Amino acid sequence: MSLSLGTTTMHWPLSAxxxxxxxxxxxxxxxxxxxxAPRxxxxxxxxxxxxxxxxxxxxLHFEIDRHR
Incomplete structure (x- = not known):
C-alpha cells in the first residue's frame, strides 16, 4: 500500500x-x-x-477623530 502526502503548489493566478x-x-x-504626519x-x-x-x-480634535 502506497501512501503519498498531497503537496499543494501555488498556481500562478493565486500567487499573482x-x-x-x-x-x-x-x-x-x-x-x-x-x-x-500632518495631524x-x-x-x-x-x-x-x-x-x-x-x-x-x-x-482640530474633531477633524482628527473624524479621519480615524
Missing amino acids: ALSRLWQAARDAQKRMKRAA RELDCMDARMLSDIGVSRAQ
Missing part, C-alpha cells in the same frame, strides 16, 4: 492575486502613515499657533 493583495496592503499602510504636527501646535491659522483645539 496574493502578490497584488500584499502590495495593496503595503500601499494602504504608506498612505495612512503619510496622512498621520501629528497640528496636534503638537500650541493654542496661539492654532489661532494664527484659524483653528481651535476642539476643531
Whole structure:
C-alpha cells in the first residue's frame, strides 16, 4: 500500500492575486502613515499657533477623530 502526502503548489493566478493583495496592503499602510504626519504636527501646535491659522483645539480634535 502506497501512501503519498498531497503537496499543494501555488498556481500562478493565486500567487499573482496574493502578490497584488500584499502590495495593496503595503500601499494602504504608506498612505495612512503619510496622512498621520500632518495631524501629528497640528496636534503638537500650541493654542496661539492654532489661532494664527484659524483653528481651535476642539476643531482640530474633531477633524482628527473624524479621519480615524
